[in-house]
Amino acid sequence: VRRIWQLFLGIMAATGGFVDIGELVFTVQAGAQFRYMLLWVCVLGTIGIILFSEMCGRLAAIPKLATFHIIRNKYGSKLGFVTLLASNIVNVLTCAAELGGVAIILRLLFGGKYSLWLIALTAVLIGTILLLPFKYIERVFGLSGLVMLTFVAVAVALHPQWLELAKGFVPRLPGGGTQHLLLYAYFAVGIFSSLLMPYEVYFYSSGGIEEEWEHTDLPDNKLTSIVGFSMGAVVSAALIVVGAAFYAPRQLNPAELGSSALAPAFQFGKVGLLLALLGMLATVAGSAVETCLAGAYNFCQFFHYKWGRRLSPNETPVFTKTWIIIFVLAMGITLTGYDPIKIVEYSVIFAVVVLPLTYAPILIVAGDKTIMGKYANSKLQRILGWTMFALVTIAAAAAIPLMIVTEMGKKG
Amino acid sequence: VKIALPLVRAGVFALALALAGCVDQPKKLDASSLKAEVQNAEQVSREGEMLLELRTAGKLTERFRKVQELYLLKQFDELKKTADEAKPSAEIQSAFEDYKQKLQALEAALRRIESEPHKEAFEAVTNDLEALEKTL
Numbered sequence: 001v002r003r004i005w006q007l008f009l010g011i012m013a014a015t016g017g018f019v020d021i022g023e024l025v026f027t028v029q030a031g032a033q034f035r036y037m038l039l040w041v042c043v044l045g046t047i048g049i050i051l052f053s054e055m056c057g058r059l060a061a062i063p064k065l066a067t068f069h070i071i072r073n074k075y076g077s078k079l080g081f082v083t084l085l086a087s088n089i090v091n092v093l094t095c096a097a098e099l100g101g102v103a104i105i106l107r108l109l110f111g112g113k114y115s116l117w118l119i120a121l122t123a124v125l126i127g128t129i130l131l132l133p134f135k136y137i138e139r140v141f142g143l144s145g146l147v148m149l150t151f152v153a154v155a156v157a158l159h160p161q162w163l164e165l166a167k168g169f170v171p172r173l174p175g176g177g178t179q180h181l182l183l184y185a186y187f188a189v190g191i192f193s194s195l196l197m198p199y200e201v202y203f204y205s206s207g208g209i210e211e212e213w214e215h216t217d218l219p220d221n222k223l224t225s226i227v228g229f230s231m232g233a234v235v236s237a238a239l240i241v242v243g244a245a246f247y248a249p250r251q252l253n254p255a256e257l258g259s260s261a262l263a264p265a266f267q268f269g270k271v272g273l274l275l276a277l278l279g280m281l282a283t284v285a286g287s288a289v290e291t292c293l294a295g296a297y298n299f300c301q302f303f304h305y306k307w308g309r310r311l312s313p314n315e316t317p318v319f320t321k322t323w324i325i326i327f328v329l330a331m332g333i334t335l336t337g338y339d340p341i342k343i344v345e346y347s348v349i350f351a352v353v354v355l356p357l358t359y360a361p362i363l364i365v366a367g368d369k370t371i372m373g374k375y376a377n378s379k380l381q382r383i384l385g386w387t388m389f390a391l392v393t394i395a396a397a398a399a400i401p402l403m404i405v406t407e408m409g410k411k412g
Numbered sequence: 413v414k415i416a417l418p419l420v421r422a423g424v425f426a427l428a429l430a431l432a433g434c435v436d437q438p439k440k441l442d443a444s445s446l447k448a449e450v451q452n453a454e455q456v457s458r459e460g461e462m463l464l465e466l467r468t469a470g471k472l473t474e475r476f477r478k479v480q481e482l483y484l485l486k487q488f489d490e491l492k493k494t495a496d497e498a499k500p501s502a503e504i505q506s507a508f509e510d511y512k513q514k515l516q517a518l519e520a521a522l523r524r525i526e527s528e529p530h531k532e533a534f535e536a537v538t539n540d541l542e543a544l545e546k547t548l
Binding site: 108109110111251252253255256258259262265266269270272274277407410411 | 454478
C-alpha cells in the first residue's frame with residue numbers, strides 16, 4: 001500500500017508540476033489566436049517529453065548516468081561545454097522569467113511592490129531548498145500545482161465546441177496568408193518547445209539519481225512519465241481551450257499573466273480567480289526551483305563535482321553555491337525591469353535550439369545495449385525517439401527565424 | 413581558471429546579447445507596423461472593457477483589479493511612448509494622426525477607470541480603433 005501511495009504521489013506531483021510559465025504564455029495566446037488548431041502540438045510535445053523523460057529515468061536507474069555525465073562522455077569537453085553553456089544560459093533566463101512571473105502573481109494576490117516580492121520570494125525559495133529534502137521539494141510544488149486543474153474546470157464550463165476541439169488534434173494549416181502561417185508556425189514551435197523544455201529532463205534525470213532509483217523502480221518511472229505527464233498535458237490542452245473558448249470570441253490576446261486569470265474569474269467569480277492565481281503561483285514557483293537546481297546539476301555533473309540534495313550542503317559546496325548563484329543571477333536579471341513575459345518568450349525559443357544537443361546523446365546511450373543491457377530502447381522507442389529528434393531539429397532550425405519575422409508573435 | 417575565465421566571459425556576452433534583444437527600439441512606422449500598434453491599442457481597450465465587466469459583476473478582488481489596471485496603464489504608456497518617438501512614413505501620416513487622437517481617447521478612458529467606470533467609453537475606443545485598422 002505504501003508503494004502504491006508513493007507512486008500515486010509521484011504521478012500527481014508530475015501532473016501538478018507539468019505546466020510552467022512558458023506554457024502559460026504560449027498556450028493561452030495560441031488558443032486566443034488560432035482557437036483549437038494547435039492542440040495537436042500539445043499531443044506531439046507530450047509524446048516527446050514522455051519518451052525522453054522515461055529514457056532519462058532508465059539511464060538514472062541502470063547505469064546511474066545523469067544527463068550531463070552522458071553529454072560530456074559523448075561530446076567530449078569542447079562541444080560538451082558549449083552545450084552546458086547554452087543550456088545554463090537558457091536555465092538562467094527561464095529561472096528569471098519564472099521568478100518574475102511569481103512576483104507578478106504575488107502582486108496580483110496581495111498587492112505590494114514587485115521588486116520587494118522578487119527579493120522576498122527568492123529568499124524564501126532558497127530557504128525552502130536548503131531546508132527540505134529533495135522528495136519534499138518535488139512534491140510540495142508538484143502537488144500544490146494540481147490547483148491548476150481549475151483551468152480544466154474552466155475549459156469544460158466554457159462549453160467549448162467539442163467537434164472543433166476534436167479537429168484540433170489533427171494538424172492542419174490556417175488560412176489568411178503567409179504572415180498568418182508564419183505566426184501559426186511560431187506558436188507551434190513555442191508550444192512544442194515549452195512542453196519539451198530541457199530543464200525538465202535535466203531535473204527528472206538528476207531526480208532519479210537523487211532518489212537512488214534501481215531497476216525495480218523502472219515500472220514506476222514508466223508510469224510516472226506516461227500517466228503523470230499525460231495528465232499534465234491535459235492542463236496544457238485546457239489552457240489552449242480556454243484561449244479558444246473565452247479569449248478568441250472577445251478578440252482578447254492574454255499577453256500578461258493576470259490576463260490569463262480573467263477567464264476563471266468570468267466563469268467562477270472570485271473563487272475561480274483566486275484558485276487560478278494560486279495554481280499559477282505553485283506551478284511557476286516549482287518551475288523556478290527546478291530550473292535553478294537543473295543548472296547546478298548540469299554544472300556539477302559536467303565538472304565532476306559532488307552534487308545532490310540527498311547530501312548535505314557541506315558535502316556539496318560547489319553544487320550549493322551554484323544553485324544559489326543561479327537564483328541570485330536570475331533575480332538580478334528580473335530586477336533590472338525586463339518584462340518576465342518577454343524573457344520567457346526568448347527562453348522558450350532559445351531552449352528549442354538547445355534541445356537537439358541535449359536529446360541526441362540521451363537517445364544514443366539509452367539505445368546502447370553494451371551500457372543498458374536488456375533495458376536498452378526497444379525498436380518502437382528507437383523509431384519514436386529518432387522521429388521526435390528529427391522534429392526537434394526542424395523546430396530548432398526554424399525557431400529564431402520565426403521569432404524575428406513574427407516580431408515574437410506580434411505580427412501576423 | 414585559464415579555461416573558465418574566457419568561457420564565463422563568453423557566457424556573459426551571450427546572456428547580454430540575449431537580453432539586449434528584450435529592449436524595445438524606437439520604431440519607423442509604415443502601414444503594417446502602424447496596424448500592429450493599432451491592434452495593440454485595441455487589446456488594451458478590450459481588456460479595459462473586460463476588467464470593467466468583471467468588476468461590475470463583483471468577480472474580481474480589489475487587489476487584482478488595481479494591479480491589473482496598473483498593468484493596462486503601463487501597456488498604454490508603452491504605446492504612447494512608441495507613438496511619440498515614431499517616425500511615420502508620408503503615406504500614413506494622416507492615419508497616424510488619427511491613431512494619436514484615438515490614443516488620447518483611450519488614455520481618457522483608462523484614467524477615468526477608477527472614478528468613473530464606464531464600459532461604453534472603452535467600447536467606443538475599440539470600435540474607432542477597429543475602423544482605423546480596416547483602413548490600413
